[in-house]
Amino acid sequence: MAEQIWLNALQAGKAEWHKAVETYWKDKPDLSYADLVGRDFSGWNFSETNFKGADLSEVNFKGADLRATDFTDADLLRVNFAGANIEGADFGGASINGANFGGAPLPDTTVVSYNEKRRREREAAQKKQQAR
Numbered sequence: 001m002a003e004q005i006w007l008n009a010l011q012a013g014k015a016e017w018h019k020a021v022e023t024y025w026k027d028k029p030d031l032s033y034a035d036l037v038g039r040d041f042s043g044w045n046f047s048e049t050n051f052k053g054a055d056l057s058e059v060n061f062k063g064a065d066l067r068a069t070d071f072t073d074a075d076l077l078r079v080n081f082a083g084a085n086i087e088g089a090d091f092g093g094a095s096i097n098g099a100n101f102g103g104a105p106l107p108d109t110t111v112v113s114y115n116e117k118r119r120r121e122r123e124a125a126q127k128k129q130q131a132r
Contacts (some may be wrong), residue, residue, distance in 0.1 A: 002034040014044055021045060
């Protein structure tokens with residue numbers, strides 16, 4: 001779950017976000033499962049940020065620093081990654097339909113359809129329940 005310190009810094013704007021990242025440099029920012037639909041984060045530094053399971057649909061990350069960022073299982077529908085540095089980012093299980101990677105190297109990941117992702121989730125839930 002997203003940590004309040006990072007949510008507060010995010011709400012305060014780009015300058016405060018970068019100040020928090022510098023102040024708490026030992027901690028990786030955690031915005032997991034946050035609802036950030038439609039935000040403009042162009043040029044922001046989100047390197048090593050945890051966006052696991054977050055809804056980032058229609059977010060603008062143009063020119064952002066996203067090195068080693070965790071986008072595992074995130075909703076990245078129609079996200080703009082144009083010119084962003086996504087080196088080492090983890091897109092495993094993320095929904096990237098309609099995402100724009102123009103000018104950014106494509107992630108080394110397997111693209112899974114929404115239906116396939118949901119099927120895998122159901123199978124995992126069934127296995128977990130059987131193990132009980």
